[in-house]
Amino acid sequence: MVHTVCMVSDFFYPNVGGIEEHIYNLSQCLIERGHKIVVVTHTYGDRKGVRWMTNGLKVYYVPAQVFYNGAILPNMVTLIPIFREILIREEIQIVHGHGAFSSLAHDGLFVGKLLGLKTVFTDHSLFGFADASAIITNRFLEISLADVNHSICVSHTGKANTVLRAKIKGKDVSVIPNAVDMSMFTPIKPGEIGPPADRVVIIILSRLVYRKGVDLMSGIIPIIIEKYDDVDFLIGGDGPKRLQLEELKERYVHRVRLVGKIDHALVRDFFIQGHIFLNTSLTEAYCMAIVEAAASGLKVVSTRVGGIPEVLPPGLITLSSPNVGALVEELDIVIDQVRRGDLADPWEAHAIISSLYNWRDVARRTEAVYDGIVSAVTLTDSQRMRRYLKFGRFVGPLFCLVLGLTRIIMWICERAVPRHLIDIVKSYPAKATYKARTL
Amino acid sequence: MLDFSRFIKKPIIKEVDELDNCHFRTLYRRDTFYDNYTDPDFLCSLQLNTNLNYYSLTEAIVATTRLSLNICTCVLYFIFYYHLGHDNITPTSVFRISFSCAIVGYFILNMWRFWNDKWNLETLMKVSLIWDLKVSFLCGIFCYLLTPMLRTLTNTMDIDTVHAWCTILFGVHLFCNNYGMMAYCVCRALSTNSAIFAMFCLGSRLQSDNHCLSLLSFGVLCFICFPQFAKMLWNWTPGSVLYFLLLSGASYTVSPGFMLFYVVCMFMTIVVAPSLYVVYIQYKQNIMGPWDEAIPDLNIDMDAINRGFEERKYKPPVRSRHMVDETVEEWEAMGIGQPL
Numbered sequence: 109m110v111h112t113v114c115m116v117s118d119f120f121y122p123n124v125g126g127i128e129e130h131i132y133n134l135s136q137c138l139i140e141r142g143h144k145i146v147v148v149t150h151t152y153g154d155r156k157g158v159r160w161m162t163n164g165l166k167v168y169y170v171p172a173q174v175f176y177n178g179a180i181l182p183n184m185v186t187l188i189p190i191f192r193e194i195l196i197r198e199e200i201q202i203v204h205g206h207g208a209f210s211s212l213a214h215d216g217l218f219v220g221k222l223l224g225l226k227t228v229f230t231d232h233s234l235f236g237f238a239d240a241s242a243i244i245t246n247r248f249l250e251i252s253l254a255d256v257n258h259s260i261c262v263s264h265t266g267k268a269n270t271v272l273r274a275k276i277k278g279k280d281v282s283v284i285p286n287a288v289d290m291s292m293f294t295p296i297k298p299g300e301i302g303p304p305a306d307r308v309v310i311i312i313l314s315r316l317v318y319r320k321g322v323d324l325m326s327g328i329i330p331i332i333i334e335k336y337d338d339v340d341f342l343i344g345g346d347g348p349k350r351l352q353l354e355e356l357k358e359r360y361v362h363r364v365r366l367v368g369k370i371d372h373a374l375v376r377d378f379f380i381q382g383h384i385f386l387n388t389s390l391t392e393a394y395c396m397a398i399v400e401a402a403a404s405g406l407k408v409v410s411t412r413v414g415g416i417p418e419v420l421p422p423g424l425i426t427l428s429s430p431n432v433g434a435l436v437e438e439l440d441i442v443i444d445q446v447r448r449g450d451l452a453d454p455w456e457a458h459a460i461i462s463s464l465y466n467w468r469d470v471a472r473r474t475e476a477v478y479d480g481i482v483s484a485v486t487l488t489d490s491q492r493m494r495r496y497l498k499f500g501r502f503v504g505p506l507f508c509l510v511l512g513l514t515r516i517i518m519w520i521c522e523r524a525v526p527r528h529l530i531d532i533v534k535s536y537p538a539k540a541t542y543k544a545r546t547l
Numbered sequence: 548m549l550d551f552s553r554f555i556k557k558p559i560i561k562e563v564d565e566l567d568n569c570h571f572r573t574l575y576r577r578d579t580f581y582d583n584y585t586d587p588d589f590l591c592s593l594q595l596n597t598n599l600n601y602y603s604l605t606e607a608i609v610a611t612t613r614l615s616l617n618i619c620t621c622v623l624y625f626i627f628y629y630h631l632g633h634d635n636i637t638p639t640s641v642f643r644i645s646f647s648c649a650i651v652g653y654f655i656l657n658m659w660r661f662w663n664d665k666w667n668l669e670t671l672m673k674v675s676l677i678w679d680l681k682v683s684f685l686c687g688i689f690c691y692l693l694t695p696m697l698r699t700l701t702n703t704m705d706i707d708t709v710h711a712w713c714t715i716l717f718g719v720h721l722f723c724n725n726y727g728m729m730a731y732c733v734c735r736a737l738s739t740n741s742a743i744f745a746m747f748c749l750g751s752r753l754q755s756d757n758h759c760l761s762l763l764s765f766g767v768l769c770f771i772c773f774p775q776f777a778k779m780l781w782n783w784t785p786g787s788v789l790y791f792l793l794l795s796g797a798s799y800t801v802s803p804g805f806m807l808f809y810v811v812c813m814f815m816t817i818v819v820a821p822s823l824y825v826v827y828i829q830y831k832q833n834i835m836g837p838w839d840e841a842i843p844d845l846n847i848d849m850d851a852i853n854r855g856f857e858e859r860k861y862k863p864p865v866r867s868r869h870m871v872d873e874t875v876e877e878w879e880a881m882g883i884g885q886p887l
Contacts, residue, residue: 234838258583264572268590269838278585285574324843391840394574413841418573431844464575473582 111478112144116216117206118179120149127207137471139163146198164536182211188517191219196530204228214252224486230260231270234393246273254495257481262286262394263415284473287465288399295405295454296380308339308446311382316347321388326352327432333363344370379404383446403461405454594835607821612787613726615816616777620769621717628749629801631758638761645764698759700751716745742770
């Protein structure tokens, strides 16, 4: 069954990150399987209007102002006309939103539901329940996912989190992990310059923010450096906490090197300069960096948080509690293994990870979700209102009013630009060139 | 060599094999279930109310003393402002009260510090007494010099505006004050400064420089000196009750309405709020699980690390061959030599 899918998210290229990569690679693999994919995101600088990417991936950069943290202001109303036009002219059947933080995704899903389309939501992040921002965000997610046909999470921990946050049924949430482009992340090849044989190099690559455990890094590095004469640190990434590591660099000027932000295309070259990859994140739904590092032949030492224990088999990763002492102990063991050469064969590890995580498999499993929802019954407005009314005495009626208001706006749009006057666009002449369907 | 044979691609089509009835909550391990399969115990990692503390009603009421003391202090300041403004008390008597309270309070505070072994006699003499005398002297001089200017600070404003503004500032003072809780809203600097600003605003509405200066001196006693003294009263309920009762009588001298407002306010703070807390805490459901942001444990033996660093300090550091550091090269080129 061929589907026409609209991927909606605030986070897409030219911005770089996990969600952006996910949307792009998933779209490419779905196009390969014969589906039509359109991406909708907000404008990035002078990148506005319609752009075409590889294999006819059409991207709409809609005019919406970024409000906070790369996401637009959630309003549910002002983007209705433009979404309606896009969804009708592209003959979209399924609206697929990405990212709980993405207001555009929630707006897109809302308009999709107003037009009676099927909706899927992918949650990429974990969120707590205790603080005020979590309570507000979870409430919005609960409202947004109340009438979404299906949700996707990237790990089992993520699924438990989403089920609790959005109060939806477990069977309506699938677990489909992220993947990594394995052709980009290969272990060191003969002829390439790697780390020196007489030293052990520990690689760190992440955004240098609190959630990535920079405090832990700055606790571990002095201990390891004082302990071993032959262990160096190579740190990539940038962020507000960089200064903390700069101070360490000044103290251990020959042993710690900060290289700043690294282009995604150069990450593999960065990885092969080391033996061990250290991840000190404090929360992760699915850590792509550890998969990329393991595929590049590095031994991974990571904190046991979020979905990380689910991602890599025990032979490729060493897990530790998020405290300095425990991480140093695990690093001691791994450094000893590296010195003795007692590690898994990098190419074998690469082959295993390639078989576990690839975008074609992700696309195949996502397609199964699309196949499952396409015959689902579309909810009527009264059914949706009945669901909204369960949210409480204030929020429930409020969202029923919002639904009523958006219905009026849709009616005005229908009067102003009737559906039959919207031109249906010609699809890109893509064909399923790949034998993916037979997979 | 490690065996990876069991980690193979997860199939979407159900296959029958020996693992058919076994669902793994891992992404790398093979199982034959659909992606949306939910095993009955998939929420087994959920924990409820792990860090929740339950308090009895008495404990909760005693704990509110910290807040009620501060409210009482604000009310006391307002009562003095009112009576100075209406010439019911003279500035001289306010000075006398402030001065004697300061001396007695200072003596009690230092005795308390001394008996609790917080400070020894030498520290008391050197640090506390001399330093505090210096600060008091300087503050007194500056207040005296600046009073004529402060008194005309809000001349162009309406008195209602000043009163409303002061109410907001006292609210900020109460909200941001440190009651012994670690929270984002706690900011001692903001709390003290808002109280001082409110104090100046009210002082500027009085009729003469002497009135203004006497109220300021009383304000300094209330909002700068008393918070240190109040810690002694936090767990001494009879003292707080006595303070509250005396103030109820004093507030009647302003107006019966003001007294009613004060009593209702204290009743809400001391009785209603703790009772509601004790009743509703049992309904709290704090969900914890592996999705929570971990709190990094940074407790490390810094002495050991620093000792190691000191030992190594004068040795030339081992330089990695492959790590070319531009800064070092630049320094070497400039002839500065090897930095430590």
